[in-house]
Amino acid sequence: DTAVSQTPKYLVTQMGNDKSIKCEQNLGHDTMYWYKQDSKKFLKIMFSYNNKELIINETVPNRFSPKSPDKAHLNLHINSLELGDSAVYFCASSHVGRNYGYTFGSGTRLTVV
Amino acid sequence: AQTVTQSQPEMSVQEAETVTLSCTYDTSENNYYLFWYKQPPSRQMILVIRQEAYKQQNATENRFSVNFQKAAKSFSLKISDSQLGDTAMYFCAFMKHENYGGSQGNLIFGKGTKLSVKP
Numbered sequence: 001d002t003a004v005s006q007t008p009k010y011l012v013t014q015m016g017n018d019k020s021i022k023c024e025q026n027l028g029h030d031t032m033y034w035y036k037q038d039s040k041k042f043l044k045i046m047f048s049y050n051n052k053e054l055i056i057n058e059t060v061p062n063r064f065s066p067k068s069p070d071k072a073h074l075n076l077h078i079n080s081l082e083l084g085d086s087a088v089y090f091c092a093s094s095h096v097g098r099n100y101g102y103t104f105g106s107g108t109r110l111t112v113v
Numbered sequence: 114a115q116t117v118t119q120s121q122p123e124m125s126v127q128e129a130e131t132v133t134l135s136c137t138y139d140t141s142e143n144n145y146y147l148f149w150y151k152q153p154p155s156r157q158m159i160l161v162i163r164q165e166a167y168k169q170q171n172a173t174e175n176r177f178s179v180n181f182q183k184a185a186k187s188f189s190l191k192i193s194d195s196q197l198g199d200t201a202m203y204f205c206a207f208m209k210h211e212n213y214g215g216s217q218g219n220l221i222f223g224k225g226t227k228l229s230v231k232p
Contacts, residue, residue, distance in 0.1 A: 033219070041152075041202055043222040056219055090158060092220075096211045099165075101148045102220050104158035 003027070006091045006105035013081055014113055021076045021108045023091030029103070031055070031096050032074035034066060037088040037107070049074050050096060081112045115140045117207050119223035126195045127231055133180075134190045134226045136205030144210040147181065147188045148220070153201040161203070164188065195230045202227050 006023040013019050025032065033056075034046040047066040048056035054066070063079040078085060088109050092102040116139045126132035138147070149161040164172045164181050171179050176193045192199055205223040 041225050043204065045219045045221075048219055088156065092158075099146050099208065099211055101146070101150075101160050101163055101206070101208065103160075107156045107158075109156075 004091055004093050004103050004105040006089075006108055008108060009106060010109050010111075012111045012113060015081055015083060017081050018077070018079045019081060019110070020078070021089055021091075021110075023074050023076070023105055025072055025091075025093040025103070027093055027095075027103060029093035029095045030071055031094050032068065032071070033092045033094075033102065034074065034076050035090040035092060035104075037090060039087070043090070047074075047076075078110075081110075083112050086110055086112045115142070115207050115209065115221050117205050117221055117223035119203075119205055119226050121226045122224070123227045123229070125229040125231055126192075128195055128197060130195055131191060131193045132195055132228065134192075134203050134205075134228065136188045136190070136223055138186050138188065138205070138207050140186070140207065140209070142209045146208045146210070147179075148206040148208070149177070149179070149190045150204045150206060150222075151199075151201045152204065152225075153198075158204075162190065192228075197230050197232060200228060200230045 004025045031050045033048045037043050049068045052068045065077045068074045088107045090107045091105040094102045118137045145166045147164045151159045151161050162174045178191045180189045202225045204225045207221045
């Protein structure tokens with residue numbers, strides 16, 4: 001199936017831990033994104049990568065670091081997790097210039113306890 | 114900066130009836146795209162419909178249609194013959210035109226409208 005897949009779907013961890021969320025797309029898109037959806041369901045972009053190059057880096061704490069080993073993968077690493085990091089994190093992809101919107105992964109619900 | 118406003122936090126509709134969700138946006142761009150995404154309880158973000166700003170004709174996808182008023186910067190979604198499976202959060206989103214090798218836009222979302230379809 002062609003899709004954006006992210007793992008894990010659920011992640012429960014303690015404050016202070018370091019965790020990673022992985023994302024892969026097989027759609028041939030050249031751009032990938034991370035969005036954060038807060039408890040009020042608001043979706044806000046965190047990062048955007050185009051062909052492994054960082055394009056958008058919104059005001060996000062330095063504890064969040066995206067890594068793109070190739071244009072089909074964009075992973076999100078979070079250091080020193082805090083309670084306020086609890087949210088749903090969505091990976092998405094698109095192809096610049098086609099303007100068809102984004103294809104989203106199924107989200108990762110991160111709970112920090 | 115672009116903003117997207119959805120003024121109805123929650124709405125409900127009876128099965129088989131028609132409902133309209135509102136969305137307004139603010140931009141100085143002339144070339145852009147508008148989207149409605151659906152997020153059911155499964156959490157998956159699903160593209161419902163897309164509108165190109167340079168097209169006057171309103172987009173339709175089966176039971177879903179939009180009323181795009183460019184001058185008023187309004188982009189409402191009409192769902193006809195509502196079904197129980199339409200129960201979801203609906204997000205209006207804006208994206209400015211992206212050029213190959215040019216500027217990189219991003220998808221800007223409204224705060225969403227929670228739609229409940231009642232049997």
